[in-house]
Amino acid sequence: MSRATSVLYDAPGPLARRRERIGSVVGGLLVLALVGVGAWYAAGRGVFEADRWAVLWDPPKNQSALDVWRSLLVVGLGATLRAAAVAAPLALLLGLVLAVLRTTRLAPVRVAASVVIELFRGLPVLLMMFFALLAFGWSAFAAVIFGLTVYNMAVIAEIVRAGLAALPKGQSEAAAAIGLSRGQTLRLVLLPQALRTMAPSLVAQLVVLLKDSSLGFIVGYSELLKAIQNNAQYFGNASVVALFTVGAGIYLVVNISLSRLALRLQGRTRRTAAPAVDVTAPGPAPRGATTGH
Template sequence: MTGSSVLFDAPGPRARVRNRVISAVTVIVVVAVAWLVYTRLEAKGQLTAAKWEPFLTGNLWRTYILPGIEGTLTAAAVSIALALVLGFVLGVGRLSRNIVLRWVSSVIVEFFRAVPVLIMMIFAYFLYANYDVFPSKHLALAGVITGLTLYNGAVIAEIVRAGVHALPKGQAEAASALGLTSGQTMRSILLPQAVTSMLPVLISQVVVVLKDTALGYQITFVELVRQGTNVGSSYGNYIPALIVIALLMISLNFALSWLATKLEARMRRSRKGPAPMEAEPLEFQGDRSRGV
């Protein structure tokens, strides 16, 4: 058996040496650029201890950081839940045998996939404001949730459609042979299997939703990135503030990815069938009359 990979052939001795040289040069360049940036910021006094001291006080966290985290998580959680529901509805609609339902679902999906998320947020914000749909203190949150839900729901609909189409055709044929309707086949056979295969893509889309909440800055939504810039303007420490906000966003994304990965592993284990029973060895019984 050769050492070839699925995506590319295993590198030979010369390729391994070349890869090591390229990796070493890349590391040196990255370290040099990082050192240059650090020295420039240090020379301008952006990384002094006084710039970091406000983050050691509880007042800054209560006034800026914690409300930003709350806004980000609230918008992301509601948007993820609504986008999953909308995505599965539209995805199943695109797979429907009803041509009208399939056509309407396709138009909705393609439209909201083509419109930028920020435009949908701004449009929803002013639409709700003009018609007093939500109280003024919740307008920005409603606009962010609407934009994220519509865009990511359309993306999830395509994920659902691709996941169902990736299943073997024999699944639907076997269900039809058993007398199941198309709706029963979709609910009981196709979707449960497709969800497991779609989980990695869905997890990545959930992380995208969390990061896209930062776009709510444009409609005065109180989220983490906006609060970071407010900290920088209030304390004159933009660079430390953005570094702290970046670390917090990375931590939130890693935590969300970790939880989603655990959920994926649990779902995959729960969908596995019971372990096959080991067959007991059969004893050979010969013809006793012949003494065998």
């Protein structure tokens, strides 16, 4: 436990640890009970009958299981990942630019950036997709990219701005004292620290972006949810539970994998990167200087 943590919080004693263990056991039993009740209810409605899941290995209507899995994993998931792969870098880049513009000393630029951030942060993603589709006449793919980008860039801009605001003011003052310009201070001192601090929040927002891509099926984009819906309509209501369960599992695997990968890369970067230079820290004493009181 760090010194700061030990000052703010007392270490739990034997009684507190015993209560935590009891609470964990009771909470786990409650969760298991809820899962059991749900499974019992689902079994009573025939959810676990083999014919409800046969679409995954022996689909009807002269279709092969390979076709079903290909439509889900290659066509559907591929379209979802393609939209996220385009929208995520755009949202990160534009969000970073907006965050920098919002912290500038030029009042008109700062106000304009604030208006853009508040506007797109307050509008639903689906509304932006429909706007691009109907007003601009763009394709479904372009409409999905537009909606995901403009909403998430506004949220990312606020995340980065909060990270910059949380840094000690002495960082900027000391950077100015050693002759760094405003741009150099942001690029060399402030932004690297803010991005490292805000990395978990940025990763979480990118996971949200990936999940929001499922809204694309409403505007006609053939992503994973649309592929599930098409298969369910083709094979009938008996296949709905199996197809949507598989879809939920795919979303969970992808999102959890991305989160774990990002956190692992973040930890590796922290271990391998050189320690950040604190411009407010005192430098070494000049040669020949003496210390005294």
